[in-house]
Amino acid sequence: MNKQQEVYLIHFDMPYVAQSGKGKKTAQHYCGMSVRVDERMEDHRTGQGNPLMRAVSRKGIPWRPVWSIPGGHALELAFKRTHKLAKYCPVCNPSYQEYIDRLRYKLEHGDEKFL
Numbered sequence: 001m002n003k004q005q006e007v008y009l010i011h012f013d014m015p016y017v018a019q020s021g022k023g024k025k026t027a028q029h030y031c032g033m034s035v036r037v038d039e040r041m042e043d044h045r046t047g048q049g050n051p052l053m054r055a056v057s058r059k060g061i062p063w064r065p066v067w068s069i070p071g072g073h074a075l076e077l078a079f080k081r082t083h084k085l086a087k088y089c090p091v092c093n094p095s096y097q098e099y100i101d102r103l104r105y106k107l108e109h110g111d112e113k114f115l
């Protein structure tokens with residue numbers, strides 16, 4: 001079986017707030033990529049892998065995966081670079097489907113500017 005890369009989005013039920021040198025940083029989403037999304041979720045749940053997800057787990061913030069779509073590193077980066085992951089989150093944005101549909105259309109038509 002081919003290992004299909006998938007990009008996934010995780011929504012935190014409470015914002016994660018971190019003190020950094022210049023002030024507060026908050027995050028309420030994490031976007032990642034994996035060929036085994038299910039196993040990756042298990043990593044996140046057990047506090048392995050990504051530092052943000054580790055911190056979120058340590059603080060006991062509930063979170064849930066909201067979607068995964070076929071795509072590789074370029075797509076993951078494109079999402080992260082928007083800094084607007086809430087726009088693509090069905091929990092935060094009821095009209096997210098519109099964005100996801102647009103994204104799918106662009107991907108299918110080889111649009112370099114994904115989002």
Ligand SMILES: [Zn+2]
Pocket residue numbers: 011012028029086089090091092093
């Ligand atoms: Zn959200």
